[in-house]
Amino acid sequence: MKQLLDLVTEAHQSGDYQPLVDLIPYARMLGVECACYGEEVIFRLPASEDHLGNPTIPAIHGGVIAAFMELTAQFQLTLQMPQPGLAKVIDFSLDYMRAGLDRDTFAICRVSRQGRRVGSCSVLAWQERKSKPIAQARAHFLLDAGKDSANPD
Template identity: 55%
Template sequence: MTDMIKDQLKQAHEQGDYAPLLDMIPYARLIGVECSRVGDELLFRLPANKDNIGNPLLPAIHGGVIAGFMELSAALHLLIFTGSPEVPKIIDFSLDYLRAGHFRDTWARCQVARQGRRVANVAITAWQSTEAEPIATARAHFKIEEPLKS
């Protein structure tokens, strides 16, 4: 699996297309996560999908889908930028829901706040209309493997 991930990461960086990497993750396929590179940053997108609705009266995205989207975004961000040979392992995840996640596209951006040799702390912000009005913020700690020596 490690060589397959390494090859997919290399191709994704060269081509700027992260879809094949996301296709390797069943949950990413299930909820429809997309990823694009904007300069030196990654921007994650959760397209509006009726299967992700938790409250059909509003309609609003299920809170678990929002949490899963944000956690997956953080793990992928670390995988792509750390050169880790394996998908990072979640240690803990703390989420604050700030607004309803209405039935529309949702975006997420991650920032590595602190990274030691084996632990990374990632801040995640998710929004819909404007990044200045997030629907949720989260903090995650991951255990990461040291990058492979080339």
């Protein structure tokens, strides 16, 4: 866990969050990339045959789009957290609006409320135009998950 906190601190200092993204195996498998513009971060999910769920269109698997958007939300919140740590998902709800075609997908997250313990946010994912999103999501994250390490059953 020490290493994680160090990485978060380092990422805050350098402004390069890619090492943090690569820490999550599923994010690395999906090839998620991020670009920071000040406080704003845009995430990119590169097109890949491995992401497909519907081979007839072909279209990206809904789960891949969801996971990508969840990562976007998680990192946007992590970025804004006063204490280094990794936000932990509580719930995630998304609407699929268009088929995600076999091309690059982008996502951006807006934090609507960041409390001491819980953060809520919305995420938008698009391909060609931001005005034609392929999905939108809403999520809650636990921000002091480290303190809750007992995680009682």
